[in-house]
Amino acid sequence: MTATPHKPTVTEREARQVAEAAREQDWRRPSFAKELFLGRFRLDLIHPHPLPADEDARRGEEFLAKLRDFCETKIDPALIEREALIPDEVINGLKELGAFGMKIDTKYGGLGLTQVYYNKSLALIGSANPALGALLSAHQSIGVPQPLKLFGTQEQKDAFLPRCARTDISAFLLTEPDVGSDPARLATSAVPDGDDYLLDGVKLWTTNGVVADLLVVMARVPKSEGHKGGITAFVVEAASEGITVENRNAFMGLRGLENGVTRFHQVRVPAANRIGPEGSGLKIALTTLNTGRLSLPAMCVGAGKWCLKIAREWSAAREQWGKPVAFHEAVGAKISFIAATTFALEAVLDLSSQMADEDRNDIRIEAALAKLYGSEMACLMADELVQIRGGRGFETAASLAARGERAVPAEQVLRDLRINRIFEGSTEIMHLLIAREAVDAHLSVAGDLIDPDKSLSDKAKAGANAGVFYAKWLPKLVAGQGQLPRAYAEFNQDVDLSPHLRFVERSARKLARSTFYAMSRWQGRMETKQGFLGRIVDIGAELFAMSAACVRAELLRTTEEHGREAYQLADAFCRQSRIRVDELFGRLWTNTDDLDGKVVKGVLAGRYEWLEQGVIDPSGDGPWIADASPGPSKKENVHRPIR
Secondary structure, X not given: OOOOOOOOOOOHHHHHHHHHHHOOOOOOOOOHHHHHHOOOOOHHHOOOOOOOOHHHHHHHHHHHHHHHHHHHHHOOHHHHHHHOXXXXXXXXXXXXXXXXXXXXXXXXXXXXXXXXXXXXXXXHHHHHOHHHHHHHHHHHHHOOHHHHHHHOOHHHHHHHHHHHHXXXXXXXXXXXXXXXXXXXXXXXEEEEEOOEEEEEEEEEEEEOOOOOOEEEEXXXXXXXXXXXXXXXXXXXXXXXXOEEEEEEOOOOOOOOXXXXXXXXXXXXXXXXXXXXXXXOHHHHHHHHHHHHOOHHHHXXXXXXXXXXXXXXXXXXXXXXXXXEHHHOHHHHHHHHHHHHXXXXXXXXXXXXXXXXXXXXXXXXHHHHHHHHHHHHHHHHHHHHHHHHHOHHHHOXXXXXXXXXXXXXXXXXXXXXXXXXXXXXXXXXXXHHHHHHHHOHHHHHHHHHHHOOOOOHHHHHHHHHHHHHHHHHHHHHHOOOHHHOOOOOHHHEOOOEOHHHHHHHHHHHHHHHHHHHHHHHHHHHHHHHOHHHHHHHHHHHHHHHHHHXXXXXXXXXXXXXXXXXXXXXXXXXXHHHHHHHHHHHHHHHHOOOHHHHHHHHHHHHOOOOHHHHOOOOOOOOOOOOOOOOOOOOOOOOOOOOOOO
């Protein structure tokens, strides 16, 4: 049987309910970041810093050496940028190297690397060309391997994982032309037909979709007799009849990215290819992203390391007014920021990745914070590098080479990094996602009090539970270790990091008090205060980064020869971070959020259209959002499998 897909019409409340149902409800393991937002600085959860097993480290280092050699001898980054294409021989070379199976278990033909070494590999190859990092990341962080690892049947793993490890490229298809971060409006349908499903719909921004052999597709199964229905995940053969890749998209950065528009028309998918039960698609997607998001900060760390290298080399060679520009304070402050922030980002990434490998902690908030913080700070570092380079920073590498100078692609890195603030959850969505997890303890005990659909008896019960919880919790926010002058004394070495950890402890309690006050003040309207929630999350991100930086510095002091320098970098980062935290705390209550809302209403009402006069709009014609009505494709198929 077949049915015509239609775009669901949902209310704001219904959309929130869909998102809420998809999130992981329980906290079965401890979470450092969750505790931090509750005002509890659980340093014991991250210190001493966890380390990989010796055998894991040996295998990881061996692969990194092979990958470095491949990057240095087989990859021409300038060619990828110039041709906007990754050569087939590079992709096939990465397949032979095993790079497409880094995260896949050895019993399926993969390398079985840990999350730590997978991320180190992405940082390395992403520094050669970020499009290569995106290719490998989309394939195994969110493509077929990860959801099958977590939710697939043994038959599915046996059928697809060996292919993904060596020969096949996978992609993840969720977004649609009119559906971004609001999956409740997902329109692609999967209609049951005997032992199969028939897929109809259009997917947009399908990273790897142009060259993919296997797809993870999210589609809506209509509810019917024998079918629970709901958004469901499927593994789909990209060469199936009825699939058309209608466009290879082009972007301001990541020019080698194989990202397109894919149309499904009556595509037959066996029920055996369904991942998990019907209706579990969004939960599968979100759970996959819990660790999958760590791939983006991995490439941000790689970019930070490169920015530091170029800033150091250029600022020593370039002289102005009788001395290297690095020794002019205005430039030196930028170099210090890049160095300190790169150290902190690597600390956040390695700590989160090692915790993911050990599987002792719930890292859903840590991974989200790493993605949020890494993508934002990497863009700032790249922008500062462009500024340090001056006119040469704005000039392309090809132009620099043409006139006889070193081909430094600073402007390209800035363009390439920009998408990370949007990929896999935009900064604005990440703020809301993390904020929801951060206040989960409050909603668990007091959520019914502000839920308009709850009965008076439910509210009374919630009030009693909330009274018990807050009677125990609130007094603990008054005083803590951060007020003891000798607390965290083990971090007092040649450089004293203990004051920074005391600051984190005090700030965590202050953050929890601020959150509680806001919930008491706004209650059910809290979710509309996105500016406030964003600042709460940003404070938490800074506190997490400070904690990770101090713990990493202490690890390096005891295990490496760079301990003193690590302490210096951690100290510099924490001092810079504390200034940002103090500013964010001030902006919690002193801001222009309400005024901004009034201005927005005026803009949309057309009251300021006079301000737009005097310019020409160079935009072309066409609708804001392309028509995605189901049906057969009218375009040439640009699908390009690589063999």
